Amino acid sequence: MRFILFLMSFVSLSTLACIPCDKDLALKVSHQAIPKFQKEFSSRLMMGEVSFELDVDYRGKIEKIVITDIQPMEVPKSVVLDMIARSKFTPLLPRDGFSKCGLKGYALTMEFMLPQKVSFEL
8 A cells, every 4th residue: 555655656746747837938027126226316317217137936036137228327237136136026827738937038127216306496
């Protein structure tokens, strides 16, 4: 009896390893963090934009971030990296017959608010 249970668990574990990954898997931004700028930083524009590629595991945990473009250029890269790292990403459910796997080099673009200079005229 023990041998049969052991054999069944071995067969079922090896069966799970044969399920292919879904190559058309997409990623959803479930929470976008707010960038934390230094007090002295300000911009003439209201909105900023960052384009980046990231690698995530099957749970949505970030493994690698590569920034491809930041607009405007004067936005500190460290602030944007921190914003992306604090954001939450969720891989969407795979199609039937496929397993949920990580994503490599998934391209995304995020917009964010920039601090403004406030001036008062009397």
